[in-house]
Amino acid sequence: MKVCVYSAILLSLAALSSVAEEKGLKWKKGEDTVALMKEGEIVWQHNHDKSRDKPCIHPLATMDGEVLTSFRPADHVWHRALWFSWKFINGLNYWEEDKQTLLSEGRTEIKQVEVETNADYSAEIDMVLSYHPPQEDEILSEKRRLRFGAPRSNGWYAIDWTSTFTATGGDARLGRTPITGQPGGKSWGGYAGLSLRMAKQTKHWPMIDSKGNKGSGINRKRGAVWMGASGSTPEGKEAGVAILDHPSNMRHPSPWYAIPKMPFFSPALLYYEPFTLKQGESFTLKYRIVVHPGKTDKAALDKEWEKFINSAIRLENEK
Numbered sequence: 025m026k027v028c029v030y031s032a033i034l035l036s037l038a039a040l041s042s043v044a045e046e047k048g049l050k051w052k053k054g055e056d057t058v059a060l061m062k063e064g065e066i067v068w069q070h071n072h073d074k075s076r077d078k079p080c081i082h083p084l085a086t087m088d089g090e091v092l093t094s095f096r097p098a099d100h101v102w103h104r105a106l107w108f109s110w111k112f113i114n115g116l117n118y119w120e121e122d123k124q125t126l127l128s129e130g131r132t133e134i135k136q137v138e139v140e141t142n143a144d145y146s147a148e149i150d151m152v153l154s155y156h157p158p159q160e161d162e163i164l165s166e167k168r169r170l171r172f173g174a175p176r177s178n179g180w181y182a183i184d185w186t187s188t189f190t191a192t193g194g195d196a197r198l199g200r201t202p203i204t205g206q207p208g209g210k211s212w213g214g215y216a217g218l219s220l221r222m223a224k225q226t227k228h229w230p231m232i233d234s235k236g237n238k239g240s241g242i243n244r245k246r247g248a249v250w251m252g253a254s255g256s257t258p259e260g261k262e263a264g265v266a267i268l269d270h271p272s273n274m275r276h277p278s279p280w281y282a283i284p285k286m287p288f289f290s291p292a293l294l295y296y297e298p299f300t301l302k303q304g305e306s307f308t309l310k311y312r313i314v315v316h317p318g319k320t321d322k323a324a325l326d327k328e329w330e331k332f333i334n335s336a337i338r339l340e341n342e343k
Contacts, residue, residue, distance in 0.1 A: 049175070051141050058139050058147065060172070065089030067181070068172065068315075070139075070149055077132035079151065080107035084265070086315055087179050090257045092265050094221045102128070103221035103288070106313065108187065111216035111294070112199035113155055113163055119216070131156055146174040156193070163193040164301070179317040182328070184335075185218065190306040199298040203244075214244070214295035215281045218311055220267060222253065222287040229255030229264075231284055232320050234329070239284065244295065246279045249329055251289055254320040262318045267291060268329050270310035274299070 048063035059069035067087055072079040082095040082105030093105035102109075102121040109132065111119045118130035136152040148171055155164040171184040189196075201213035222229070232238050233248035242251065249271070254264025269278050269291045281292035291311065293299075301307065312332040314325070 047175070049145050051145075053139075053141075056137075058141065058149070060145060060147070060175075062087060062089065066091075067175070068183070070170070072134055072137045072149075072151065074134045074137075077127060077134070078104055078107055078109055079134055079137075079153075080104035081183070082106065084313075084315065086257075086261075086263045086317060087175055087181065088261070088317075090259070090261065090263055091223050092226060092263070092315065094223045097221065097224075099286075100221070101126075103219070106218075106220050108168075108185075108218050109216070110155065110164075110198055111201065112197075112298075114195075114197050115199070116157055118155065129157075131158055142174075144174040147172040155196075161193050163191070164196045165190045165192045181315055182332075183313040184332070185311045185313065186308065188306055188308040189301065191301040191303050194303050196301045197298055198294060198301065200292075200294045203295065214279070215290055215292050216294045217290060217292060218267065218309070219288065219290040220265065220313075222265070225258055226253065226255060226287055227285065229253045229287065231282055231287070231289060232322070233280060234322070234326065236322070242280060243282045244279050247277050248280060249277055250325055251280045251282065251291075252314075252320045252325060253284075253287060253289070254316075254318070264316050264318065264320050266314045266316075266320065266325055266328075268312040268314065268325075268332050270312075271333060273309050273311075274307055 050061050052059040052061050056073040057069055057071050060067040066083050068084050070081050082093045083091040084093040084106050085091045095105045109119050116130040118128050121128050133154040135154050138150045140148045151168040153166040154162045156162045167188045169186040173182040175181045200216040202209040203213040204211050231242050231253045233242050233251045235248045237245050250266050250268040252264055252266030257263055275293045278291040278293045279295040282289040
């Protein structure tokens with residue numbers, strides 16, 4: 025019986041390998057990177073160099089290699105494609121970076137990284153990050169779990185992003201530039217958190233949210249559970265990307281911070297007001313990032329959001 029089971033496992037792995045070869049998929053791993061490749065092109069790459077703060081995903085591309093993200097563009101060199109950054113923690117800036125050192129006033133330090141890649145071309149990345157002033161004790165810790173789903177037969181793939189933050193060095197006040205109408209407010213204030221800076225060639229792509237808001241009417245709006253952008257690639261193919269906001273997230277549904285002319289969008293949970301995490305307390309944020317061929321399909325993304333929240337519930341119940 026054991027021989028039969030072992031033979032079945034080998035046949036199953038061989039089948040997976042055969043499928044992968046047919047699809048042209050393979051893993052590419054470096055000292056501080058891991059990437060899914062298809063026919064020599066990067067589908068996605070996670071970057072986690074411990075000598076630099078703020079890990080990120082770049083490139084983030086379609087299954088046929090069309091890059092959707094921009095890394096450190098000249099207008100905002102601290103934009104890191106698909107990444108997470110607080111703006112202020114206890115008044116110290118963790119967002120903007122010095123152009124020479126590539127570091128912020130506040131440090132987002134990568135303490136631990138574990139990467140697991142699977143035969144079906146899904147992957148898991150578990151990280152521990154530490155937020156603190158330079159050469160000082162930690163204020164905030166983060167346990168981040170990224171789950172890269174296996175590529176689907178329809179050309180879609182999804183990344184589940186879960187971050188749990190704990191105030192470890194006293195109270196942690198999470199702040200942002202105030203918005204118009206508040207003391208010291210700016211028209212561009214309110215951003216912080218998970219962010220997507222898109223590639224220059226996507227500048228003309230229209231944005232839409234789950235409520236049907238489009239264009240200029242999408243910015244700073246609350247009530248949508250997802251936001252996406254899609255359009256034509258330089259090769260004339262249609263493609264898109266979306267971020268889904270989980271209902272368990274603090275202040276859900278989040279206001280969406282969107283700048284189509286960059287392009288840039290983000291679920292800005294601190295948009296209306298800062299948040300103070302008390303010493304020893306924690307909270308968790310969950311998002312799904314979806315890359316897909318074709319234009320934004322509202323019905324399909326609504327179904328994807330339902331799948332996302334139901335799968336998260338199942339995982340919680342299995343613990």
